[in-house]
Amino acid sequence: MKWNTLSAGLSATALVLALVGSAHAKDVKSIAILTPEQGTDFGWNQQGIDAAKAAGEKAGIKVVVAEGLGYGDVRPTMRELAKDGATLLIAHASGYNTAAPEIAAETGVAVAIVDTPKGLKAGSVADYTLSGHEGAYLAGRLAAKMSKSGTVGIVVSGEPPSWNSQSAGFAQGVKAEKADAKVLYAVIGPAAYADAAGGKRVTEAVIAAGADIIFGQGNGSSFGMLEAVETAKAANKVMFIDVIGDKSKIDKGNLLSSVVWNMVPVYSAMIADLKSDTYGTKSYKISLADDSVRLLKTPQIADDVWKQIMALRDDVISGKIKVEPVFEAAQVRALMSSVTEPPK
Amino acid sequence: MEGLLQVPFLTALLAGAVTAGIPLLLAGLGEQMSEKAGVLNVGIEGMMLGGAYAGFLTAISSGSIWLGFLAGACGGALVAVPMVILCVQRGLNQIVIGIGLTLGLEGLTAILHHVQFSRTYPRLARVETLPIPLLSDIPILGPALFDRHPFVYLAFLLVPALAILYRGTNFGLWLRAAGDRPAALDVTGIDVIATRTVAVIFTGLMAGLGGAFLANVGAGIFVPFMTHGDGFIGVVLAMLARGRAASVLAGAMIFGGCLSLTTAFQIAGVNVPTDVIQMLPFATVMVVLIVFGRQASLPVALGLPYVRGER
Known part of the structure; x- marks a missing residue:
């Protein structure tokens, strides 16, 4: 009897833990990418936007593009995107590295920043210092x-x-x-x-x-x-x-x-990490x-x-x-x- | 040092300094007239962007760089119109409107670029030059200064022309009075608002020309935000010049020269962090500010709206 009670208790605990675990894994419905220039520069901005769209399509999630934001303060745009329900904000400019983690702390929405390998924060901030x-x-x-x-x-x-x-x-x-x-x-x-x-x-x-x-x-x-x-x-x-x-x-x-x-593999990995609750634990790389x-x-x-x-x-x-x-x-x-x- | 002293390299550096200095010269000369008349025109960056866009669009469409300059001047003047209406006529805060104009034009030209050029990035061919006989044969100086597009010579000629305008004409006197003693000018029967309007439109024309030169000659292409603060440097040059057109020229060429020097130091492999080298133009401006700043004489009514009868 005692064993049965213990067994039932353990099973119930395991079930609760499993449910809690699945509740922690993020339900990623949309991501947003913010770029300083238009996504038609045949370079950094275009590759970033195209890759985000491709990664989103692959994962079946919506991608919001906020392009041509310049190199000034992007906090208002980030707050707006977070309010609109984005699960991940990709801050696609080194000039956004200060603002993005602040917005992550303020809104609870995960952000991706560039050129800051030491800026990782589990569940919140990931870095993609890409190097070709x-x-x-x-x-x-x-x-x-x-x-x-x-x-x-x-x-x-x-x-x-x-x-x-x-x-x-x-x-x-x-x-x-x-x-x-x-x-x-x-x-x-x-x-x-x-x-x-x-x-x-x-x-x-x-x-x-x-x-x-x-x-x-x-x-x-x-x-x-x-x-x-x-x-x-x-x-x-x-x-x-x-x-x-x-x-x-x-x-x-x-x-x-x-x-x-x-950058499709990078953004796809970010989405996967968000879903599996491992976001912000590693930097992302590209290679030959x-x-x-x-x-x-x-x-x-x-x-x-x-x-x-x-x-x-x-x-x-x-x-x-x-x-x-x-x-x-x-x-x-x-x-x-x-x-x-x-x-x- | 042999490599550094190669003629083509030194020529390119000097030519680069002049090319970088011309937009600053034009912006600074325009701002100078505005400030003389009592209007602090912070919107000059936006006027340059308007001129750069209009100038490039016209040059690439028509194939004529001269039409491009004309359109650039008109584009800059058009951006100056809201400044006239809101600041000169309605008396609103000149700094707020100027910043608003700059931000507005940054956005507008970025959108226009996106719609028109962002899939093709059209680029202009190398501009033709007009070598001045004998002078253009001088090593280094000749190709850099005397084998240029005729617009460069015209830009330099504007300096004595404006100096004469300021010192030797009634209009020059009215401008100074509009900036220093607008009420006194009004008493003599000269319209202060009209005088300031002419000055602000002229600023727009000059800034537009500077922007058009930047896009058509300096870069050969238009891209968003390409003025990169040149308009604000023009404001500083005008303030430091103490009303003298020649001082604007000196400031613009010093700044352009410093930009070329930063490139020379880097290519020469000077073992100093790039950040330090690149501070040179800005540090030079700061030093000039410290040395000459106290002597700067700004018009008494600079930045203040004129309302007849108001004390």
Whole structure:
């Protein structure tokens, strides 16, 4: 009798625990993504929005897009989206990293932030510091193979960790391919993401210093970089390697490649973690292995060169070539060349 | 240092400084007239954006960069109209309206860009230049200063033209009076509101031209938020210039030069954090403020609405 009572008690407890557990797992009905610029930039904003929509469709949930919010205070928009019932707010800009965790604490809605690996908070805040450093390494190998001047340039509109790791990966790739190649590095300005004129001005200076391939990282400013490449009065045809998105549709013949990011696996993993109550316990990554990072093939790349690059890709995936991410700006700069260096 | 002293590199740096300085010069000259007349025009950033959008749209549609500049000037002037109605005529707070205009134009031009350009991102071809004989042959200085689009020369010529306007014409006197002693100007029979209206519309024209130059020559493309605070720097330059057009030119070129220097330091691999290097233009402005700020003489009635008969 006693055993039966105990058994029944244990069963009841197990049932209650199971019910409580299932009540904790979130019922994800809608997610929202907030971006500083419109989702038509062939880059960071567009890839983020497209990926959120794709991940939402895959999971059968509604996706609300709040785009073109600028780099100012997004708290009112986040509060509104939380009030409208979003289960997850993806704050798709490093400029939102302060506001988003505050809103998570205030509203109880989970948020995703970028470039803050230490900002994790179980059930509340997750980070996706994405790094395409493996793809950037391949882009560096490609640039060194195709540069005629032996000098390539990196132009960036800021120094967030994701871009630092790509700048470093690119420089490592260039040096691995051609040790005596010069890698010139210039930042347009503090958070000059929309500074197209600055992008053009700085890129023109880097080209004048001898670079014939530009690895450009910027949102709106990358169009200024592209304009500088297209209108350059240089001895060799100047080529452009983009990041995150695919600008093939608007290319005038100067787009050499792009380190393309696919964020669908990242957002899908976030939704899955929300459902399984493990959200905020880990950072999310992208890599060559699952094609969430890939190098874009354009008509400017000869087939034999592409074959060599793909062989290198296999080596990176297998671990034969190790490309470690470098997130600190000072370490990135240490990898760069100076225009004042004599030719080796 | 051999690499740093290459002629093409130094030419690109100097040319970049001029290209970066021209929008600031135009914005600063426009703001200067507005401030002389007693109107603090914080909406100049919005006027630049309006000019950038209208100028680029016209240039890319018509294929004429000159029509683009004309449209840019008109676009900037159009944005200045609400400033005239609300601040000059209705006497509302100039700072509040100016900020409102800037925010409004940021949103409006971003939407227009989204609708018109965001799928194709059209870009202009390289602008043709007009080399000035002999001068354009000077190494480094020649290509950077004397082998430019004619608009650049016109922008520089505006400086002496405005200096003459301020010092040698009745209108220049009216402007100063509208900013310093509007009631006294009114007593002489000159319409203070009309004088301030002309000044604010002129500010819009100049800011619009600056924006059009930024989009059509500086970037070759229009993207949202592309003025990136240039209008506000123009306000600072106008305040520091103490009413002198030549000082606006000096300030604009110092700022543009500092921007180019930041690029030069980075490419030269100067072992200083990029953040520190990039502070240079702003730090220079702050130093100038500290050194010359005390001597800055702003119009007595700056920012104050004029109401006839009110003390």
